[in-house]
Each structure stands twice: as C-alpha cells, then as structure tokens.
Amino acid sequence: MPSPVALPGISKIVAIGSGKGGVGKTTVAVNLAIALSKLGQRVGLVDADLYGPNVPLMMGSSESPRMDGNERIIPNETYGVKTISVGYLSPGDKPLVWRGPMLHQVIRQFLQDVNWGELDYLLIDLPPGTGDVVISLVQTVPLTGAVIVSTPSDVALQDARKALEMFAQVNVEVLGIVENMSHFTCPHCHQEIDIFSRGGAERTAHRFNVPFLGSVELIPAIREGGDSGKPVALAGPEDPQAAEFYAMAERLMKNANAAAATTSGVIEII
Ligand SMILES: Nc1ncnc2c1ncn2[C@@H]1O[C@H](COP(=O)(O)OP(=O)(O)O)[C@@H](O)[C@H]1O
Numbered sequence: 001m002p003s004p005v006a007l008p009g010i011s012k013i014v015a016i017g018s019g020k021g022g023v024g025k026t027t028v029a030v031n032l033a034i035a036l037s038k039l040g041q042r043v044g045l046v047d048a049d050l051y052g053p054n055v056p057l058m059m060g061s062s063e064s065p066r067m068d069g070n071e072r073i074i075p076n077e078t079y080g081v082k083t084i085s086v087g088y089l090s091p092g093d094k095p096l097v098w099r100g101p102m103l104h105q106v107i108r109q110f111l112q113d114v115n116w117g118e119l120d121y122l123l124i125d126l127p128p129g130t131g132d133v134v135i136s137l138v139q140t141v142p143l144t145g146a147v148i149v150s151t152p153s154d155v156a157l158q159d160a161r162k163a164l165e166m167f168a169q170v171n172v173e174v175l176g177i178v179e180n181m182s183h184f185t186c187p188h189c190h191q192e193i194d195i196f197s198r199g200g201a202e203r204t205a206h207r208f209n210v211p212f213l214g215s216v217e218l219i220p221a222i223r224e225g226g227d228s229g230k231p232v233a234l235a236g237p238e239d240p241q242a243a244e245f246y247a248m249a250e251r252l253m254k255n256a257n258a259a260a261a262t263t264s265g266v267i268e269i270i
C-alpha cells in the first residue's frame with residue numbers, strides 16, 4: 001500500500017462522510033466550508049462524489065477549471081472557497097462508470113495536481129457508503145480526521161455506525177458527528193416535529209465516545225440555499241438559520257487542532 005504524503009501548504013484535511021446518501025453530507029460540507037472561510041480560514045473543498053457531484057450546484061460554480069503554467073489545475077473559487085469537482089468537466093471528458101483505478105486516479109489528481117495554494121482546511125465531500133474513495137484518500141494523503149453526518153433515524157444511524165467502524169479501521173480519527181434534519185418547526189403553529197426522530201446522532205456519539213458537533217434543523221431555507229447555489233451560511237453567524245453551521249465550524253476547528261497536534265507528534269516519532 002502506498003504511503004500517504006502530506007500536501008505542501010495544506011494544514012488540515014477533513015473528510016465529510018456518512019453511511020447513507022441523502023442525509024446532507026454535501027449540504028453540511030458547503031456550509032461548513034463557507035463558515036470556516038468567514039471565520040478567517042483559507043478553505044478548499046474537494047467533491048469526491050464522482051457519481052453525484054453536487055458541489056458545483058450548491059456552491060454556485062460551474063466554470064471549467066483552467067491549467068496554470070505548471071500544468072496544475074486552478075480550482076474554481078466562490079464565496080472565498082476553492083473547489084474542484086468532476087461536475088466541472090464537460091460530459092465528453094468523463095466516463096459514466098468509474099473503474100477502480102480511474103477513480104483512484106481522479107481522487108489523487110484532485111489532491112495532488114490542483115494548485116490549492118496555502119490552505120488551513122481542505123474539506124473532502126465523500127460519496128455515500130464506506131467504499132473505494134476513502135481507501136484512495138487514506139492511501140494518498142494523511143487525513144486530520146473525519147466528520148460523520150447522519151439523520152437521527154435508526155436506519156441512517158445504522159449506516160453511520162458502519163462509517164465509524166470504517167474510519168476506525170483505516171486509522172482516521174472522527175472529529176465529530178453532525179445530526180442533520182434533527183427536527184422541523186411548523187411555521188404555522190411553531191410546534192417542533194421530529195420527522196426523522198431526534199437526538200439519536202448525539203446518543204451515538206456518546207456511545208462510541210466521539211465528539212458531537214451539533215444538530216441542524218430541517219429548514220426549507222437550507223434546501224433552497226443548496227438548490228440556488230447560495231448556501232445559508234452566507235448569511236453569517238448572526239443569522240438564526242446559519243448560526244449552527246458557525247457553531248459547528250468552531251467546534252470542528254477546536255477538534256481538528258487537537259487532532260493535528262497529536263498527529264504531528266506521531267509523525268515526529270516515526
Ligand atoms: N437541514 C436541512 N434542511 C432542509 N433540507 C436539507 C437539509 N439538509 C439537506 N437538505 C436537502 O436534502 C437533500 C440531500 O442533501 P445532500 O446534502 O445532497 O445529501 P448527501 O450529500 O448526503 O447525499 C438536498 O436537497 C438538500 O438541500
């Protein structure tokens with residue numbers, strides 16, 4: 001197995017995953033990326049979901065990236081966040097089915113052949129499941145850690161636990177679990193409705209002894225922000241619908257700093 005090699009100029013690499021699709025990984029990834037950027041961090045975001053690349057739509061970014069003078073890809077930049085995605089390639093330039101070696105090659109290219117410049121955080125929006133992309137990632141670069149997104153429903157949590165086991169198996173520290181679509185507040189009667197149940201992700205975090213990053217409500221504005229390419233986090237930390245993403249970004253920074261401190265200690269020993 002090839003040894004992972006740190007990317008020069010990039011301080012921390014954090015993967016965002018789940019067991020399941022549709023639980024809000026990309027939504028959390030883009031809003032965390034924007035929140036980190038507004039909190040003064042230099043941020044990049046890799047769309048590692050080759051079959052369902054949603055980062056371009058959610059980040060309002062669609063240009064085909066150009067090459068710099070050294071044949072390195074220049075990432076797109078919107079809202080202060082640099083992004084790369086297979087969604088930026090024209091349909092003729094990408095296959096419909098990614099064979100294992102091609103998939104590995106694309107992930108490697110997105111990390112090593114992109115001119116990211118200096119970054120405090122490179123976030124990786126993972127595809128659903130516990131598969132090949134994570135293996136490619138951990139073979140290519142040392143990860144600071146991972147964030148797991150889940151809804152509080154038992155089926156989603158069952159898959160989130162698989163993701164926890166997978167990260168443990170590949171020695172990636174889980175920096176936090178996010179409970180997404182935690183509950184819905186009826187705009188008419190203001191009653192809180194637990195559509196996917198509630199609190200399960202936090203309980204899972206405690207049970208497996210990993211940090212809990214926070215819960216995000218099911219809010220139409222979050223879906224609209226994604227669909228329109230203007231994620232809610234753009235409204236800033238004072239906005240009630242965006243505030244939780246900023247609180248989660250602060251907790252993530254704290255946990256990532258602690259993890260980076262231990263990881264660099266390990267590297268020194270080696
Ligand atoms: N907290 C939320 N409130 C409302 N809609 C949400 C929320 N989180 C995600 N969504 C919507 O749910 C759908 C799936 O989210 P997405 O981020 O694409 O999930 P994944 O990346 O895990 O497949 C998207 O349409 C997104 O806008």
Ligand SMILES: [Mg+2]
Pocket residue numbers: 025026027049052054126
């Ligand atoms: Mg996604």
